[in-house]
Amino acid sequence: MTENHLATSHLGAFDYDPAPESASIARLRDAYGLFIDGDFTDAASHASFASVNPATGADLANVAQANSPDVDRAVAAARHAYDTVWSKTTGAQRAKYLFRIARLIQERSRELAVVETLDNGKPIRESRDIDVPLAAAHFFYYAGWADKLEHAGYGANPRPVGVAGQIIPWNFPLLMAAWKLAPALAAGNTCVLKPAETTPLSALILAEILQQAELPAGVVNILTGDGATGAALVEHPGVDKIAFTGSTEVGRLIQRRVAGSAKRLTLELGGKGANIVFDDAPIDEMIEGIIDGIFFNQGHVCCAGSRLLVQETIADEVLRRLVRRVEQLRVGDPLDKNTDVGAINSAAQLAKITELVAAGEAEGATRYSSSCELPSAGYWFAPTVFANVSSSHRIAREEIFGPVLSVLTFRTPDEAVAKANDTNYGLACGVWSEKGSRTLWVAERLRAGVIWANTYNRFDPTSPFGGVRESGFGREGGRHGLEAYLDV
Amino acid sequence: MSTYLRVVSDADVGVRLADPARPPSIASETQLRSVLASLAGVDAVGAEARAAKLATRSIKTASKRPALDTIISMIDLTTLEGADTPERVASMCDKARRPDPHDPSTPSVAAVCVYPDLVAGAKSRLVGSSVAVAAVATAFPSGRASLAVKLLDVADAVAAGADEIDMVIDRGAFLSGRLGQVFDEIVSVKSACGTAHLKVILETGELVTYDNVRRASWLAMLAGADFIKTSTGKVSVAATAPVALVMLEAVRDFAESTGRLVGVKVAGGIRSAKDAIRYLVIVNETAGSAWMRPELFRFGASSLLNDVLMQRLRQTRGVYVRPEEFSAD
Numbered sequence: 001m002t003e004n005h006l007a008t009s010h011l012g013a014f015d016y017d018p019a020p021e022s023a024s025i026a027r028l029r030d031a032y033g034l035f036i037d038g039d040f041t042d043a044a045s046h047a048s049f050a051s052v053n054p055a056t057g058a059d060l061a062n063v064a065q066a067n068s069p070d071v072d073r074a075v076a077a078a079r080h081a082y083d084t085v086w087s088k089t090t091g092a093q094r095a096k097y098l099f100r101i102a103r104l105i106q107e108r109s110r111e112l113a114v115v116e117t118l119d120n121g122k123p124i125r126e127s128r129d130i131d132v133p134l135a136a137a138h139f140f141y142y143a144g145w146a147d148k149l150e151h152a153g154y155g156a157n158p159r160p161v162g163v164a165g166q167i168i169p170w171n172f173p174l175l176m177a178a179w180k181l182a183p184a185l186a187a188g189n190t191c192v193l194k195p196a197e198t199t200p201l202s203a204l205i206l207a208e209i210l211q212q213a214e215l216p217a218g219v220v221n222i223l224t225g226d227g228a229t230g231a232a233l234v235e236h237p238g239v240d241k242i243a244f245t246g247s248t249e250v251g252r253l254i255q256r257r258v259a260g261s262a263k264r265l266t267l268e269l270g271g272k273g274a275n276i277v278f279d280d281a282p283i284d285e286m287i288e289g290i291i292d293g294i295f296f297n298q299g300h301v302c303c304a305g306s307r308l309l310v311q312e313t314i315a316d317e318v319l320r321r322l323v324r325r326v327e328q329l330r331v332g333d334p335l336d337k338n339t340d341v342g343a344i345n346s347a348a349q350l351a352k353i354t355e356l357v358a359a360g361e362a363e364g365a366t367r368y369s370s371s372c373e374l375p376s377a378g379y380w381f382a383p384t385v386f387a388n389v390s391s392s393h394r395i396a397r398e399e400i401f402g403p404v405l406s407v408l409t410f411r412t413p414d415e416a417v418a419k420a421n422d423t424n425y426g427l428a429c430g431v432w433s434e435k436g437s438r439t440l441w442v443a444e445r446l447r448a449g450v451i452w453a454n455t456y457n458r459f460d461p462t463s464p465f466g467g468v469r470e471s472g473f474g475r476e477g478g479r480h481g482l483e484a485y486l487d488v
Numbered sequence: 489m490s491t492y493l494r495v496v497s498d499a500d501v502g503v504r505l506a507d508p509a510r511p512p513s514i515a516s517e518t519q520l521r522s523v524l525a526s527l528a529g530v531d532a533v534g535a536e537a538r539a540a541k542l543a544t545r546s547i548k549t550a551s552k553r554p555a556l557d558t559i560i561s562m563i564d565l566t567t568l569e570g571a572d573t574p575e576r577v578a579s580m581c582d583k584a585r586r587p588d589p590h591d592p593s594t595p596s597v598a599a600v601c602v603y604p605d606l607v608a609g610a611k612s613r614l615v616g617s618s619v620a621v622a623a624v625a626t627a628f629p630s631g632r633a634s635l636a637v638k639l640l641d642v643a644d645a646v647a648a649g650a651d652e653i654d655m656v657i658d659r660g661a662f663l664s665g666r667l668g669q670v671f672d673e674i675v676s677v678k679s680a681c682g683t684a685h686l687k688v689i690l691e692t693g694e695l696v697t698y699d700n701v702r703r704a705s706w707l708a709m710l711a712g713a714d715f716i717k718t719s720t721g722k723v724s725v726a727a728t729a730p731v732a733l734v735m736l737e738a739v740r741d742f743a744e745s746t747g748r749l750v751g752v753k754v755a756g757g758i759r760s761a762k763d764a765i766r767y768l769v770i771v772n773e774t775a776g777s778a779w780m781r782p783e784l785f786r787f788g789a790s791s792l793l794n795d796v797l798m799q800r801l802r803q804t805r806g807v808y809v810r811p812e813e814f815s816a817d
Binding site (some may be wrong): 016017019125280281282286288289328338434455 | 528533538777
């Protein structure tokens with residue numbers, strides 16, 4: 001009798017084959033117009049630009065370039081819809097539309113996930129498991145508020161603001177559209193939304209969904225374009241409220257431009273989040289939390305835990321485990337279901353990351369980068385950890401917005417708090433400890449809008465999100481998120 | 489970009505394995521307590537999230553085939569029923585040796601796992617094969633007997649030719665804090681095993697918390713376990729992915745601090761190839777490729793084998809066969 005010995009099998013080798021999601025699921029059209037008054041229309045100038053797949057450099061689709069006349073048209077449509085339809089629609093009716101949109105997002109979730117991954121470069125696992133489900137969840141959540149606004153704590157009969165101009169970033173294109181549109185519509189406003197120049201596509205699929213949901217024409221208008229389009233929207237006299245998520249630099253410009261006008265403003269800007277690790281932290285989950293904190297979405301996250309503050313007593317241990325874990329990250333084709341870290345969104349962003357990392361090396365920090373092989377086409381950066389970083393280094397102060405972590409150490413809780421607060425920003429922080437009293441002591445002293453305990457980068461529509469200081473003002477999500485869209 | 493890249497290696501950050509010649513020796517219950525108390529806690533939410541995230545890995549055709557063979561080679565084909573008969577065990581042994589009689593390229597399973605009285609029959613049936621015989625002992629599954637009785641149970645199984653002993657810890661002693669007693673029992677059983685390999689069943693369903701799982705894992709390893717095993721299969725909560733994750737973290741960390749590699753066996757409730765592949769992913773990404781072999785990872789299962797064989801045939805023939813294609817035992 002022949003025996004099959006273990007040696008004949010393929011033991012030990014466990015390489016995951018590529019498991020790519022099909023790009024054809026996106027069903028992208030060659031060209032998209034502007035979504036104004038319920039229809040896709042050409043830009044007045046007929047100008048357009050291509051949206052690029054950052055993982056390959058290939059063009060995905062052409063989108064219209066909106067200019068001032070288009071902004072006029074969109075704002076007029078939004079105003080007309082507000083005056084004639086939406087302000088006369090009951091809360092229960094508005095809820096019906098929001099529930100429909102939420103369900104349609106779920107129905108088309110696979111398509112949306114693929115579009116998001118193609119256009120943004122983020123791993124399909126994240127767009128599939130986080131971006132798209134959370135976008136649907138935001139619509140579901142605010143659908144529930146639409147007929148209960150008198151119970152939101154803003155008075156007996158809170159009124160909407162009117163026409164909201166909403167400008168969103170390229171890091172979570174669909175999710176940020178949901179964060180902006182859902183509370184605005186629930187509160188009874190009409191909207192003009194401008195997606196980011198490099199990631200307009202999922203917002204245009206969302207426009208199709210709004211048509212499918214039979215949302216009245218003009219209630220939501222979507223204008224693709226560049227910074228000039230955004231500026232025209234900000235300065236438009238017909239807009240009652242501006243909501244912006246993006247860089248602190250642009251946020252400053254917007255605040256200057258709306259100064260002296262009656263426009264309301266909320267800003268959700270940059271960050272340099274501190275992830276504070278005490279020596280009694282649950283170490284394995286903490287390492288995962290640090291990884292999620294900085295490498296989630298290639299670090300293109302305004303609340304990223306980009307500064308790791310480690311208690312000195314475990315600094316070597318944490319760094320050793322962290323570097324080992326970074327080396328395990330699977331970097332590559334964003335459509336591959338097994339990819340952990342995808343492509344950098346644009347050449348400009350890659351240049352910024354590269355420049356700051358060079359500064360980190362020049363300033364004397366110790367660099368560890370994953371030895372992963374990077375694709376030759378498209379924009380890529382290997383996950384990187386800097387040790388021996390001091391608070392004065394540029395990589396400890398400036399927002400890198402990429403897969404780059406700066407590790408600093410502290411001795412006492414006081415020093416941890418002081419270092420965490422030693423920043424112009426104030427969006428998010430994390431605290432890792434098994435000792436609840438210490439976590440609360442630290443959290444009370446941190447100047448940041450969001451503080452996570454023993455977790456990081458967790459989002460939920462019921463929870464308010466927003467910053468202090470140069471990270472902006474105003475809250476999105478939860479009951480608090482209604483305030484920005486109510487006349488209170 | 490490549491000019492910026494620097495290969496990260498263990499040497500980069502000063503990893504040093506402890507001298508394997510000097511494993512930590514435990515001299516007293518006080519010392520044992522302080523070692524276990526020094527272990528980091530487990531955040532339950534984080535551990536479960538990590539396990540769920542690893543479950544999303546997609547293992548497709550070309551990587552699935554070797555994974556299926558690896559799973560077969562890691563199975564402890566098990567029957568632990570009062571109704572077990574020598575004939576049933578003999579049939580199981582034949583299947584363990586040649587899981588798919590139509591396909592000689594199918595690997596044998598790692599071992600058969602039976603009650604001590606059936607060891608001798610299994611042993612003789614498996615002569616000339618690579619399949620080991622494992623016996624559950626120490627008043628399995630409850631462990632409710634005196635140490636003397638447990639040691640006799642082990643001695644019986646070893647005398648009958650068992651290559652591996654699957655013992656249970658005294659969960660009552662562990663949960664009530666009599667850690668020294670649990671430790672001493674494992675040490676005694678290990679010594680009674682002689683050359684037989686010792687798997688220590690923690691019965692994690694009764695330990696309830698992940699912190700307990702981590703401490704019990706370390707306790708068993710410090711006491712000399714060759715394997716730590718999740719469950720008897722006789723308690724309603726058996727192996728789960730987060731428990732396996734915590735135990736694999738324990739063996740990885742133990743290897744780093746002592747240089748000794750301890751195996752992990754998941755048992756109870758693992759019935760599909762899909763579940764088993766998910767465990768392999770956790771092994772691969774937690775303890776690492778060193779554990780991807782039957783010497784260091786096992787599945788305690790019975791019906792799992794047939795599902796893996798069906799999946800394997802699906803790979804070679806391109807169609808699913810009926811379950812009846814394979815024998816039940």
